[in-house]
Amino acid sequence: MAGPFSDVERSIFAAKEVLSEDHQPDQILERDEEIEEYRHALEDVLFGRTPQNIMLYGKAGLGKTAVTKYMMEALQTEVTERPDAEELHVHELNCNGKTVYAVVRTLVNELLPDTASDFPKRGLGTADAFEELYGQLDRLGGTHLIVFDEIDHLDAVDTLLYELPRARSIGHITNSKVGVIGISNNYTFRQSLSPKVKDTLMESEISFSPYDASELRAILADRADRAFVDGVCEESAIARAAAIAAKDRGNARQAIDLLRVGGEVAKKRGDTHVDDTHIVAAQELVQRGRLRNRIRDQTQHAQLLLETLAYIEQHEEAPARSKAIKNRYEDVADSHAVAPLTTLKSIQNHLSDLHMLGFLRRTGQNHGEGGGRYYEYSLDLDPQIVLDIRREIEAAANPG
Ligand SMILES: Nc1ncnc2c1ncn2[C@@H]1O[C@H](COP(=O)(O)OP(=O)(O)OP(=O)(O)O)[C@@H](O)[C@H]1O
Ligand SMILES: [Mg+2]
CATH class of the missing domain: 1.10.10.10 (Winged helix-like DNA-binding domain superfamily/Winged helix DNA-binding domain)
Structure with a gap:
């Protein structure tokens, strides 16, 4: 018997998840310079040396997280081919709304053997958490790259950035190596650090600039190719979404959102193609959604x-x-x-x-x-x- 879903076909989207927030692209486009700088900063890992510390700067949606994931995976793959490289462990943490204690604790719990009980939520101090962290790093050995996303949101970030990068040179760890990768929206983050941290960090800096319309078009065309049924997404839709996002803040996330919502609008209207009119409608919907959240707050x-x-x-x-x-x-x-x-x-x-x-x-x-x-x-x-x-x-x- 024909139920309410029996005639649903893939009419617009072939793989809608390609346009979702958590989709990691196989290919990073239009970021060759940043990838080159990143590669340079990470090279030491291939030779078993202590990694450099890296700070990434850039506003929302400019590819900092996507490029970092891509680089970490590429490095993992390369490490297995290199005799001098040590085993690589990558840890990714978001710092938003967290204390240094909470972040170090999360890290410790990730490193602890499965059979061990979690590091306590309270009752111990930050120094205890660091001590446990060093113990676990040395127990595992190898090279550890620790990615701190939204690092500027962390309270007492000075403590973290003073402790970790010096852990080996002052003898807290001997059997492992640590590199810190910090990601921040805030270009003045470095200025807010204490002088002793600024002097000891010695980080490589990579800054991400806003995408222009042609870069966004390239990123969107690649996504559209996989996300939509062949021939459904018109050039005018891509051009419009790229133009709107470029004019705003050059944010790739916004451009991709417009394309996804544009596709949903076309589907709901029963249209067979996605064009610029659907993107314009999508922009109104998105703006309205944003306003609704602001009013609700x-x-x-x-x-x-x-x-x-x-x-x-x-x-x-x-x-x-x-x-x-x-x-x-x-x-x-x-x-x-x-x-x-x-x-x-x-x-x-x-x-x-x-x-x-x-x-x-x-x-x-x-x-x-x-x-x-x-x-x-x-x-x-x-x-x-x-x-x-x-x-x-x-x-x-x-x-x-
Ligand atoms: N160069 C690129 N090539 C392909 N996809 C990209 C590129 N840059 C960004 N994207 C995509 O755009 C979206 C936003 O990028 P990402 O999450 O990396 O931004 P971000 O700089 O980390 O932003 P935020 O500061 O808000 O965390 C993701 O879906 C990502 O896959
Ligand atoms: Mg990010």
């Missing part, structure tokens, strides 16, 4: 004020003073059965925050003769989109 009262300003905008009463906004806001709060904030000052503080966050426009009015200065506010977004998003958020919070 606001406090309840800030959201109610956004909703209020959307109504004011639609009734063509904008820009409005905080007193008028407060009156309308009380009705809005009432309609959601929420007790409103009562002081004008608290409303003004929220309005000022929302303005700083880019949700609102603000204009100053001077009223001389002791009248003082006051501000008028209006929504800096499409009011209908704000109201739609608010409705979605409310519906998700109160299902049924």
Whole structure:
């Protein structure tokens, strides 16, 4: 019997996972210089020497993680062919929101034999964690490359970068070798390090610059080839996605997202090809999704004020003073059965925050003769989109 899924065919996507965030490409395109620098910095490993420390810099979506994965795999393969190289262990850790203790502990747990119990979460100090780490590194021997992604998010990063790179020279480890690879979005990271760390680190620096439209086109064409059914993805779709992302921040992740969402739009519309119109629709969807997340991150009262300003905008009463906004806001709060904030000052503080966050426009009015200065506010977004998003958020919070 024909069920609801029986006539689903691969119409647009041949391998959609190729456009997903966790897909690691076999081929890195348009990063020859960075790969060359990386290769140079890693060469020592092939000869059994202590690896150099490496710092990668660059904004989001520029290939730092993808290139690092690619280099680590290539190095692993090469090491097995080289008689002078020691066994290579690669460890990848994300530092976002972690303490040095937590990061070293994670590393220790990775190194511990399967039969050992985990290193304790609390009760011991960072020095104990380092001591255990050195013990485990020497127990295993070989060369260890430790990749710290988002290293600038780590608290007390100085301790980590002072300890690890010197571990061998000061005799904490004798049977193993360690190299640190740090990845950061923040170009000023090095300046934030303490002078003694700066002096001892001796790292190679590799910086990743934004992709331009033609580089993004090459990356996208390669992905599209494998992700879509033959002939489905048109040149105009690739060109448009590349152009949008290049104009924004040259982010390959954004370009790939646009292509995937563009494909979904085409599929949903029942179209047989993906072209630039689908990419434009995808961009709107993505922007809307981002705005939804930003609105959802606001406090309840800030959201109610956004909703209020959307109504004011639609009734063509904008820009409005905080007193008028407060009156309308009380009705809005009432309609959601929420007790409103009562002081004008608290409303003004929220309005000022929302303005700083880019949700609102603000204009100053001077009223001389002791009248003082006051501000008028209006929504800096499409009011209908704000109201739609608010409705979605409310519906998700109160299902049924
Ligand atoms: N040169 C490239 N060739 C092929 N794919 C690439 C290239 N650069 C980036 N990508 C792809 O783009 C996406 C984003 O890249 P990646 O995750 O490496 O960025 P990143 O620099 O680590 O960003 P973030 O700082 O946000 O972590 C991934 O899907 C990656 O596979
Ligand atoms: Mg990354």
